[in-house]
Amino acid sequence: MTYTFDFWPVLERWPLLLKGTLVTLELTLITTALGILLGSVGAVLRTGGPRPVRAFVAVYVEVIRNTPLLIQAYFLIFGLASAGLRLPILFGAALALTINVAAYTTEIVRAGIESIHRGQTEAAECLGLSRLQVYLHVIIRPALERVYPSLASQYVLLMLFSSIVSAVGVDELFGMANRIQSDTFRNFEVFVVVGAIYLVLSVVVRFGFWLVGQALFPRRRKLGTAL
Amino acid sequence: MSPVVELEDVRKSFGSLEVLKGVSFSVERGQVAALIGQSGSGKSTALRCMDRLETIQGGRLTVCGHALHEPGVKLSDLRRDVGIVFQGYNLFPHLTVAQNVMLAPRLVRKMSKAQAKDRAEQVLARVGLAEKLGAYPEQLSGGQQQRVAIARGLAMEPKLMLFDEVTSALDPQLTGEVLRVIEQLASEGMTMVLVTHEMEFARRVADRIVYMHLGKVHESGGPEILTRPATPELARFLEAA
Amino acid sequence: MNPVFVLSLFDGLLNTVILSLLTYLFGGLVGLAVALGRISPSKPVRLVASTYIQIIQGIPLLVLMGFGFFGPSILGFGNVSALAAATIAMSIYSSAYLGEIWRGCLQAVAKPQWEAAECLGLSRVQRMTRIIIPQAVRIAIPPTVGFMVQIIKNTSVASLVVGYGELTYNAKIINNATFQPFVYFGLAGILYFLVCYPLSELSRMMERRLNVASR
Numbered sequence: 106m107t108y109t110f111d112f113w114p115v116l117e118r119w120p121l122l123l124k125g126t127l128v129t130l131e132l133t134l135i136t137t138a139l140g141i142l143l144g145s146v147g148a149v150l151r152t153g154g155p156r157p158v159r160a161f162v163a164v165y166v167e168v169i170r171n172t173p174l175l176i177q178a179y180f181l182i183f184g185l186a187s188a189g190l191r192l193p194i195l196f197g198a199a200l201a202l203t204i205n206v207a208a209y210t211t212e213i214v215r216a217g218i219e220s221i222h223r224g225q226t227e228a229a230e231c232l233g234l235s236r237l238q239v240y241l242h243v244i245i246r247p248a249l250e251r252v253y254p255s256l257a258s259q260y261v262l263l264m265l266f267s268s269i270v271s272a273v274g275v276d277e278l279f280g281m282a283n284r285i286q287s288d289t290f291r292n293f294e295v296f297v298v299v300g301a302i303y304l305v306l307s308v309v310v311r312f313g314f315w316l317v318g319q320a321l322f323p324r325r326r327k328l329g330t331a332l
Numbered sequence: 333m334s335p336v337v338e339l340e341d342v343r344k345s346f347g348s349l350e351v352l353k354g355v356s357f358s359v360e361r362g363q364v365a366a367l368i369g370q371s372g373s374g375k376s377t378a379l380r381c382m383d384r385l386e387t388i389q390g391g392r393l394t395v396c397g398h399a400l401h402e403p404g405v406k407l408s409d410l411r412r413d414v415g416i417v418f419q420g421y422n423l424f425p426h427l428t429v430a431q432n433v434m435l436a437p438r439l440v441r442k443m444s445k446a447q448a449k450d451r452a453e454q455v456l457a458r459v460g461l462a463e464k465l466g467a468y469p470e471q472l473s474g475g476q477q478q479r480v481a482i483a484r485g486l487a488m489e490p491k492l493m494l495f496d497e498v499t500s501a502l503d504p505q506l507t508g509e510v511l512r513v514i515e516q517l518a519s520e521g522m523t524m525v526l527v528t529h530e531m532e533f534a535r536r537v538a539d540r541i542v543y544m545h546l547g548k549v550h551e552s553g554g555p556e557i558l559t560r561p562a563t564p565e566l567a568r569f570l571e572a573a
Numbered sequence: 574m575n576p577v578f579v580l581s582l583f584d585g586l587l588n589t590v591i592l593s594l595l596t597y598l599f600g601g602l603v604g605l606a607v608a609l610g611r612i613s614p615s616k617p618v619r620l621v622a623s624t625y626i627q628i629i630q631g632i633p634l635l636v637l638m639g640f641g642f643f644g645p646s647i648l649g650f651g652n653v654s655a656l657a658a659a660t661i662a663m664s665i666y667s668s669a670y671l672g673e674i675w676r677g678c679l680q681a682v683a684k685p686q687w688e689a690a691e692c693l694g695l696s697r698v699q700r701m702t703r704i705i706i707p708q709a710v711r712i713a714i715p716p717t718v719g720f721m722v723q724i725i726k727n728t729s730v731a732s733l734v735v736g737y738g739e740l741t742y743n744a745k746i747i748n749n750a751t752f753q754p755f756v757y758f759g760l761a762g763i764l765y766f767l768v769c770y771p772l773s774e775l776s777r778m779m780e781r782r783l784n785v786a787s788r
């Protein structure tokens with residue numbers, strides 16, 4: 106059996122692909138910003154919060170990390186809908202992705218925080234910095250710098266897994282792929298094209314992380330070594 | 333005028349281990365006190381209590397007018413008055429030398445960036461590192477890092493400086509450059525407490541020697557006690573050193 | 574809570590476990606080849622292996638599911654079952670990640686041990702099978718068990734393109750009939766958790782023990 110490839114019907118629908126790509130990027134950008142913010146807060150609470158808060162964060166992290174994203178998204182989006190709360194679909198998807206990735210981020214940043222030597226915080230305390238200032242300037246920033254490569258990998262994964270929210274009806278890249286499939290029946294070609302776009306996107310996300318890293322961590326730019 | 337540092341019967345335990353068993357001594361303004369003694373005798377613990385890195389469990393401890401034995405010490409006020417330098421430098425690795433020095437003046441003293449920069453240049457010049465403003469700690473030798481740590485403390489214009497074996501992680505040739513900085517501070521009239529193993533240095537710089545043994549001040553006095561110790565324990569300690 | 578539906582969830586869980594085990598088997602075999610390829614003395618082999626990893630790690634599992642589903646018929650194998658398609662996709666996906674994990678473990682022992690083994694006059698293959706791999710296995714076990722958790726969670730993606738009737742798929746079907754998402758997705762989540770959490774804990778425990786042992 107020989108199969109004749111025909112990419113034209115897929116490529117012809119490039120406006121759909123472009124739109125999907127933009128939605129994927131948008132979703133990734135928003136969830137990355139929120140994920141790193143919430144994950145850092147989570148890590149601080151997990152390491153230095155009051156006991157019940159620490160326990161709460163630990164439970165949150167374990168629940169999220171030991172159940173699939175798809176189940177979480179279904180639970181949240183269909184669940185809220187059944188409770189009469191109809192979120193805009195993109196909002197619901199971003200929420201589900203953020204809740205998911207923030208848990209992984211919490212774990213990653215926590216490892217970074219725990220690697221900061223006690224002497225660092227002591228020195229900062231002795232200089233008169235407040236608890237909040239110590240966290241912001243002496244703990245979180247170097248902790249983020251230290252775990253930055255892991256964070257970048259985690260957020261490439263997030264971008265790739267954002268394809269899953271097509272299952273709840275978000276028209277991101279994979280959702281558009283589904284549409285083009287049912288229009289053209291060129292299933293395999295659609296997957297090839299979309300796969301290639303995702304591959305490019307993963308490079309884009311890595312590059313974006315590299316750029317932000319250069320701006321955020323000047324020491325890295327100058328010396329290029331990990332802390 | 334009351335002493336800058338005054339310990340009266342200070343007690344401190346870690347769990348069941350009593351480390352300070354009633355320590356008393358005082359340091360007047362402009363004086364340099366050297367804390368000496370065997371490893372484990374409680375020198376670091378005593379020093380750390382003075383900056384409230386450890387809380388004491390008995391006795392009275394007054395530092396720069398702050399009564400650390402009373403509840404509700406305003407830590408931020410205490411730490412404006414006291415600078416401390418550690419054996420391991422503890423510079424912030426992600427900040428340049430200048431940023432290390434400027435951090436506290438900016439955040440705590442609320443100085444403008446330009447003011448803090450001026451201050452940093454000034455204190456770094458005092459420790460002989462004016463040309464290293466833009467370097468990162470890992471680019472410096474141990475001795476240079478330790479001098480940056482001293483400058484970082486000085487930038488807050490403390491009334492008292494505490495030093496905990498600040499040269500014991502350094503090679504002999506790097507030790508000298510750090511000790512010269514401390515000696516310079518002494519000649520400028522800075523009140524200091526230093527834990528040190530450098531007996532020659534203590535003899536030269538300190539106004540007061542405090543020999544700690546088994547959690548107590550076993551003998552104290554002027555630098556002459558290093559040449560004519562009154563107790564056999566100090567004599568033995570000096571012989572071994 | 575309808576007992577028929579609950580049973581259907583357990584049915585789905587069984588299929589999840591089946592797909593996970595198949596993935597572990599095939600993904601592990603390919604992953605081992607990828608890991609060895611990454612540290613091969615031949616430059617082209619290393620290049621192929623690292624390109625493979627880069628591509629697979631840059632594509633969503635969902636897209637791989639599409640390849641697994643539509644690819645075989647294009648290659649002339651006819652239509653494949655949902656389980657076969659999902660196994661193909663999951664194995665390819667996991668092989669890239671397992672390959673990277675294991676390469677790290679191999680290199681961690683290889684560096685210091687390699688020369689020592691060379692001095693003993695062992696051949697390259699002997700060095701690998703007698704010296705390096707046995708030691709690498711020890712440090713590879715915790716992250717490998719940890720990755721098992723990823724595999725189990727990722728099988729949920731097989732409910733989408735290929736429509737394999739595993740736990741998430743069944744939960745979705747039940748939800749369509751009952752519209753009680755909190756109940757059935759909640760139950761499905763609990764089942765996943767009951768399988769994954771012990772593995773996560775086990776992995777962490779072994780990791781800690783290894784760290785203590787190597788200190």
Ligand SMILES: Nc1ncnc2c1ncn2[C@@H]1O[C@H](COP(=O)(O)OP(=O)(O)OP(=O)(O)O)[C@@H](O)[C@H]1O
Binds near residue numbers: 369370372
């Ligand atoms: N945080 C702590 N928890 C428990 N024990 C401690 C702690 N800090 C110090 N100790 C113990 O207190 C005793 C005195 O320690 P300290 O560090 O004050 O001694 P030192 O005189 O500075 O010794 P060295 O010359 O070795 O620095 C030691 O037995 C030490 O093990």
Ligand SMILES: [Mg+2]
Binds near residue numbers: 375496
């Ligand atoms: Mg000490």
